Amino acid sequence: SAVISQKPSRDICQRGTSLTIQCQVDSQVTMMFWYRQQPGQSLTLIATANQGSEATYESGFVIDKFPISRPNLTFSTLTVSNMSPEDSSIYLCSAGQGANYGYTFGSGTRLTVV
Amino acid sequence: DQQVKQNSPSLSVQEGRISILNCDYTNSMFDYFLWYKKYPAEGPTFLISISSIKDKNEDGRFTVFLNKSAKHLSLHIVPSQPGDSAVYFCAASEDDKIIFGKGTRLHILP
Numbered sequence: 001s002a003v004i005s006q007k008p009s010r011d012i013c014q015r016g017t018s019l020t021i022q023c024q025v026d027s028q029v030t031m032m033f034w035y036r037q038q039p040g041q042s043l044t045l046i047a048t049a050n051q052g053s054e055a056t057y058e059s060g061f062v063i064d065k066f067p068i069s070r071p072n073l074t075f076s077t078l079t080v081s082n083m084s085p086e087d088s089s090i091y092l093c094s095a096g097q098g099a100n101y102g103y104t105f106g107s108g109t110r111l112t113v114v
Numbered sequence: 115d116q117q118v119k120q121n122s123p124s125l126s127v128q129e130g131r132i133s134i135l136n137c138d139y140t141n142s143m144f145d146y147f148l149w150y151k152k153y154p155a156e157g158p159t160f161l162i163s164i165s166s167i168k169d170k171n172e173d174g175r176f177t178v179f180l181n182k183s184a185k186h187l188s189l190h191i192v193p194s195q196p197g198d199s200a201v202y203f204c205a206a207s208e209d210d211k212i213i214f215g216k217g218t219r220l221h222i223l224p
Contacts, residue, residue, distance in 0.1 A: 001160070031210055042203065042216040043158070092157055099146045099207030100165065105157030 002027050006093050006106030013083055013113050020079045021109045023093030028073035031103065033094040034066070043092065049076040083113045117141045118206050120215035128223050133191040135218050137204030140185065144206040149178060149189045152201045152217070161202075162189070194222050 003026040013019050023032065032049040047055040047068055055068035070076040076095075080087050090110050096103035119138045127133045139147075145166050150158035164171040164178045164187070171178050177190045191198055199222045204215040 004157075006157075033211070043214040045211060045213065048211060094157075094212075099148070099210045099212055100163060102148055102160030102163050103212060104160065105150075107155075107157045 001102070002029055002095050002104045004093055004095055004104055004106040006109060008109055009107065010110040011112070013111065015084050015113055017083055018079055018081045019083065019111060020077050021091055021093070023076045023078070023095070023106055025074045025095045029095040030097050031095065032070060032076045033103070034068060034076070034078045035092040035094060037090040037092065037108070039089075046078070080111065085113045087111065088113045115140070118204055118213050118215040120204050120218050122218050123216070124219040124221065126221040126223055127194050129196060130193045133194045133198065133220055133222070135189040135202050135204070135220065137187050137215055138185055139187075139206050141206070141208065142185070143208050146207040147178070147180060147187050148205040148207065148212065149176070150203040150205060152203060158203055196222050196224065198222050
């Protein structure tokens with residue numbers, strides 16, 4: 001299965017600023033996703049990162065707040081824009097060839113907004 | 115509305131015994147069901163999956179059972195080992211996107 005490197009592992013940011021999280025996969029993958037896990041909660045899907053085109057966002061998430069890039073089959077970025085304390089969460093990248101194979105997750109980015 | 119439900123937030127099982135983790139779902143269009151295991155400060159790790167056309171899948175100590183008529187699946191771990199203590203997430207896919215339940219924290223007791 002794919003191995004994912006996610007950076008940064010954690011950050012503390014000022015409100016109103018933006019943070020870009022990187023996700024690098026060690027092999028070409030069909031699917032890449034971004035999730036958020038708020039304290040004590042489950043993993044919530046933010047969007048599907050589509051290679052070479054705009055990401056597909058889930059209900060409640062918009063491109064202006066969470067712009068996503070996927071320039072190729074091994075790399076994606078998620079930006080958390082104009083941050084507020086409510087954005088404090090763990091953000092996770094996931095990738096793989098399809099749901100039936102199971103997806104691999106990165107180790108997550110723990111974001112604290114102050 | 116939650117489409118994947120894990121109604122037990124925690125479960126304690128004696129080492130060596132069977133652990134049974136349960137999950138219910140509401141969307142009949144789900145095509146695959148998956149179980150993930152998560153340790154603190156790590157991303158979830160894929161354990162096992164089952165197609166919606168199957169009723170059982172086994173991989174070593176892990177077996178997943180699917181009851182489509184009841185919209186229910188379960189993960190059996192036997193025998194349970196200390197390293198199995200973690201949070202277990204049930205997940206389901208539609209169009210290759212995965213939705214997660216809230217998780218069950220499994221404690222394996224010595």
